[in-house]
Amino acid sequence: MVTSISAAMGVGSGIDTVQLIEDLANASKAPKEAQITARETANTAKISSVGSLASAIDSFASALTTLISGGTLFTQPTSSDTSILTTTMKPGAHLSGLSANIEVVQLATAQSLASGSIADTAAPIGVGTFTLTTGKGAFNVTVDANNNSLSGLSAAINAANAGVTSSIVSDGNGGSRLIIRGTTGAAQAFTMVPQAGADASLSQFAYAGVGSTGGLTQAQAAQDAIIKLDGIAISRATNSFSDVLPGVTIDLKKASVGTVVGIGSSRQTDALKQAVEDYVAAYNSLETMLDEATAPADSDGANGGPLRGNSAIRDMRTKLAAMSAMKLRSGDGPTTLAEIGVRTARDGSLSVDTARLDAALANSPDAVEELFNPSQKSDNPLVSISSAPGLAKPGTYVLTNLVPGINGGDASGMINGVAATASGNTLFGAIGTLAAGLAFQPLGTVASATITVDLGLGGALKAVRDALRSTTGPLVTMQDRLKKEAEMIGDDREKMEMREDAFRARLEVTFTAMERRVAAFKATQSYLEQQIKMWTNDD
Known part of the structure; x- marks a missing residue:
C-alpha cells in the first residue's frame, strides 16, 4: 500500500512520511516479533532435546536387549568334538553344571x-x-x-x-x-x-x-538317528535332539561309533563383565545428556539447558537412577547391580568396583548371570515352562491341582487360584490376570508347585523405557505439549502479523490524509499570498 500512495506522501508537508511510516511500523512490530521468535527458538530447542533423549533411551535399552536376546550373556553348551555334534542353547535356558557324554551310533537318513x-x-x-x-x-x-x-x-x-x-x-x-x-x-x-x-x-x-x-x-534306506546318552540308547527321526538335555538342542554331524563326545557348559564371564561396563558407560552418557538438558541458567537467566526445571525429566531421572538398586532377581546371592559393584556417585554417575564384580562372578556366577538375563524357574521337575522369557510378568506364581492331558485331552490346573486356560497338555495364564503370558506343561500330576519369573536388567530397563515412552508417559506427553506449543506460537505469529499489517495500514491512511490537508492548506496559503500581493501592487 505504501508504494501505491507514495506520490501523495510528503507533497504537502515536505516530510518523508514513507520512511516515517516504515520506522513506526517496525518500531511496533520488532519487539513483538523478537518475543515470538524467542519463544519459538526455546520451544524448538526443547523439542530437539526431548527427541534426543527419547532416542538415547531407546538406544540404551535396545542395545542391552539385543545383547541379552542374542544369548551372549548366558552360559553356553559346549561340545568336545564339533565335527561329530554341535550344541545350541534354547532361549532362556540356564545351563549351569551341564555335563553329559554322547556317542553318535548312526545318523538319521x-x-x-x-x-x-x-x-x-x-x-x-x-x-x-x-x-x-x-x-x-x-x-x-x-x-x-x-x-x-x-x-x-x-x-x-x-x-x-x-x-x-x-x-x-x-x-x-x-x-x-x-x-x-x-x-x-x-x-x-x-x-x-x-x-x-x-x-x-x-x-x-x-x-x-x-x-x-x-x-x-x-x-x-530310511533310518532313525541313534545316540547313546551316558550309555543309554536314544533314537529320533531327525538328526536334531532337542529334548534329551534340558535347555540344549543337539545337532548330529556324523556317526562315530566308539567315540564319546563330552557335553559341558562355558560361562560367559568376560561378556558379563563387559556388559556391566557397557551399561555403566551408556548410563553415564545418558546422564551427561540429561545434565546438559537441565543445566540451570546463569545469574542473568542465560545459557541454561532447554529442559531445566522440567518435572517430567526429573521423574525420568529418578526412574533411571533407581535401576542400580532395583531388585532384578529372586533367590540367594546378589539381587541388584549395586551388590555386584555398580556404584552411584553424588553427581548421579555410575562406576564399577571391579574387585567386587570379580568376587561376585567367582562366588555367585549364576546369580550375576540372572541379573542380566530373564529367568523362569519351577521348583518341581514335573512342570516344564514353555513361555518365552519376558512374556510373563515378574513374580511368583503358585500352581495347584495340575493334571496332565491324557489321550489327547486337555490338561487342567490352577494358577494363583484361577483356573488356567488349556490347549492340549499346555496350560496358559488366563487373559486379564497377572499370569497372562505364562505357559507350561504338567509332566505328571502335581499337587502344588511354584514358578518364579524374573525379568533381569534387560527386562527391567525395557519396562522403564516402555513406561517413559508410552502414550501416557512423560516423554510422549512432553512431546505432545511442545508440539501444541509450536502450533500456538505459529498462530500467535500469524495474528501478530495481521495486527501489525493493520497498524501499518492505519498509519498510511492517517498520514495520507494529513498530507492532503497540508497540501490544501498550502494551496489556500498560496492563493491568499497572491491576492495580498495583488492588493498591495494596486495601491
Whole structure:
C-alpha cells in the first residue's frame, strides 16, 4: 500500500512520511516479533532435546536387549568334538553344571529310490495307478493319457503330497532317472506298487520294499538317528535332539561309533563383565545428556539447558537412577547391580568396583548371570515352562491341582487360584490376570508347585523405557505439549502479523490524509499570498 500512495506522501508537508511510516511500523512490530521468535527458538530447542533423549533411551535399552536376546550373556553348551555334534542353547535356558557324554551310533537318513535310465522323459511309459504308501498313509498316483511320461509320473508323485518328493536327474550318459526321496526316520520308509489293471510297463517304477526286484532301486534306506546318552540308547527321526538335555538342542554331524563326545557348559564371564561396563558407560552418557538438558541458567537467566526445571525429566531421572538398586532377581546371592559393584556417585554417575564384580562372578556366577538375563524357574521337575522369557510378568506364581492331558485331552490346573486356560497338555495364564503370558506343561500330576519369573536388567530397563515412552508417559506427553506449543506460537505469529499489517495500514491512511490537508492548506496559503500581493501592487 505504501508504494501505491507514495506520490501523495510528503507533497504537502515536505516530510518523508514513507520512511516515517516504515520506522513506526517496525518500531511496533520488532519487539513483538523478537518475543515470538524467542519463544519459538526455546520451544524448538526443547523439542530437539526431548527427541534426543527419547532416542538415547531407546538406544540404551535396545542395545542391552539385543545383547541379552542374542544369548551372549548366558552360559553356553559346549561340545568336545564339533565335527561329530554341535550344541545350541534354547532361549532362556540356564545351563549351569551341564555335563553329559554322547556317542553318535548312526545318523538319521531318508529313503531314496532311483529308476533305471530313461532315454526320453516325454515318451509314453504306460498308464495305470500306483499305491504310494508313506508314513502319512496311502495315496493314489495315476498315469493316464494326459501325463503318460516320466515327467508326468514325477509331477503326479509330487502332486499327491504324500511326504515324498520326486525329481528327474540326468545320469550323464544321455539318459535320465526318476529319483524319489522321503524324509528322515525309519517310520518314513515308503513303497510304490502298481494297482491291478496297470500296464505291465509301469512295473519298472515299482518298489515293494526291501528285497523287491525288477523296479526302482533303493539307493538309501530310511533310518532313525541313534545316540547313546551316558550309555543309554536314544533314537529320533531327525538328526536334531532337542529334548534329551534340558535347555540344549543337539545337532548330529556324523556317526562315530566308539567315540564319546563330552557335553559341558562355558560361562560367559568376560561378556558379563563387559556388559556391566557397557551399561555403566551408556548410563553415564545418558546422564551427561540429561545434565546438559537441565543445566540451570546463569545469574542473568542465560545459557541454561532447554529442559531445566522440567518435572517430567526429573521423574525420568529418578526412574533411571533407581535401576542400580532395583531388585532384578529372586533367590540367594546378589539381587541388584549395586551388590555386584555398580556404584552411584553424588553427581548421579555410575562406576564399577571391579574387585567386587570379580568376587561376585567367582562366588555367585549364576546369580550375576540372572541379573542380566530373564529367568523362569519351577521348583518341581514335573512342570516344564514353555513361555518365552519376558512374556510373563515378574513374580511368583503358585500352581495347584495340575493334571496332565491324557489321550489327547486337555490338561487342567490352577494358577494363583484361577483356573488356567488349556490347549492340549499346555496350560496358559488366563487373559486379564497377572499370569497372562505364562505357559507350561504338567509332566505328571502335581499337587502344588511354584514358578518364579524374573525379568533381569534387560527386562527391567525395557519396562522403564516402555513406561517413559508410552502414550501416557512423560516423554510422549512432553512431546505432545511442545508440539501444541509450536502450533500456538505459529498462530500467535500469524495474528501478530495481521495486527501489525493493520497498524501499518492505519498509519498510511492517517498520514495520507494529513498530507492532503497540508497540501490544501498550502494551496489556500498560496492563493491568499497572491491576492495580498495583488492588493498591495494596486495601491
